[in-house]
Amino acid sequence: MRSPPARRLVLPRLRHWRDWQSLAYLALLPALSAWQWVHGFSWLLYGPMLFLTLGISVIHHNHAHMRLWRGRRANRFTDVWLTLLQxxxxxxxxxxxxxxxxxxxxxxxxxxxxxxxGGDTNHLWGYLIHPLQAAAVLYPLFIAWLATLRRHWPGAWRYCMTQYAWWLGSWAALLALDWHRALLFVILPQLHGLHWLLATNYLQHAHADGRPGTKGGSLDYARNFEGLVNPLLFNIGLHTAHHEHSHIHWSELGRLHRECYRARVHPALNERGLLTYMARVFVLGALVPRFRSRSLMPASALPPP
Incomplete structure (x- = not known):
């Protein structure tokens, strides 16, 4: 009697080869955290680790729009890994x-x-406080979403609650192991990444036109950042192209920005670089009015809060 053929090991496949950069970030952040946990704090490693928390936030965002892998199991594992790192x-x-x-x-x-x-603002305090304001209005959306899932898709609800269990369980375990190291090497970097995840909305939209609100209208609802931020952080600065093509891979956004959208967006919404923009608007703008940005939405068009 012939024995059944042995099953071949099928390795997961990335949807796009450029996501090897994503995998590198996903591996490097916990490696830097673990090394410092064992060997002690190092500014030479802590700075890059904080930068990588930004990268994890962008990968998290990209994975929501286009799953990293072609296989379901690999994507589920990535969900858990991102939950733990974010x-x-x-x-x-x-x-x-x-x-x-x-x-x-x-x-x-x-x-x-x-x-x-508090109105149509674009200044340092607005940027700093926006993550807390956004969290306050977004969490009711999460709760409503979970309630809907529990009624209609209990399996999906359990999957979401499992993510909460992984996250809170990891914090509890690390804090019990060594709360000083847990705060310094895990929780504070994660909070840094979460700040940027939410504050990016302010950078990309404050003083842009909030009237269109729907596809097919004006493109002046978002700000774009060119320069080094894009190769380092997966083209996160090219926000108009991303909004208009939210289901394409992030590596295509550079071409779309250059060929389709850069010339169609108000010139004030195309910035050369993120850090120069923040220095000009948030720092110099606080001292010299001519460095401040100007809203593209007239006060008469502002909807009630």
Whole structure:
């Protein structure tokens, strides 16, 4: 009697070869954290580790729009890995980002629109406080989303709650092991990444036009950042092209920005670099009025909060 053929090991396949950069970031961040946990704090490693928390936030965002792998199991594993590295469940991108921000495009129905909180601002305090303001209005979306899942898709609800268990369980275990190291090498870097994850909305939309709100209208709802931020952080600065083509791979955004959108966006919304923009608007603008940005949305068009 012939024995059944042995099963071949099928390795997971990336959807796009450029995501080897994503995998490098996903491996390097915990490696730097673990090395310092064992050998002690090092500024030469802590600085790059904080930068990598930004990269994890962008990978988290990209994975929500286009799954990293072609296989379900590999994507599920990546969900858990991102949850542990980000310090927050992966599923939140669906109710907060895809179903809200991409649907309403900084318009009056966008829950975290930048002009919702104290008027149409673009200054340092607005940038710093925006993550807390956004979290306050987005968490009700998460709760409503989970309630809907529990009623109609209990399996999906259990999967989301499992992500909470992994995240909170990892914090509890690390804090019990050594709370000083847990705070310094895990939790504070995660909070740094979460700040940038939420504050990016302010950078990309404050003082942009919030009137269009729907696809097919004006493209002046988002700000674009060119320069080094894009090769380092997966083209996260090219926000107009991403909004208009949210289901394509991030590596295609550079071409789309150059060929299709750069010339169609208001010149004030195309910035050469992220850090120069922040220095000019948030620092110099606080001292010299001519360095401040100007809103593209007239006060008469501002919807009520």
């Amino acid at each position: 310090g927050h469940p992966t599923f939140v991108f669906w109710p907060a980002h895809v179903a809200n921000h991409h649907r309403f495009r900084h318009g009056p129905r966008d829950a975290a629109r930048t002009y919702r909180f």
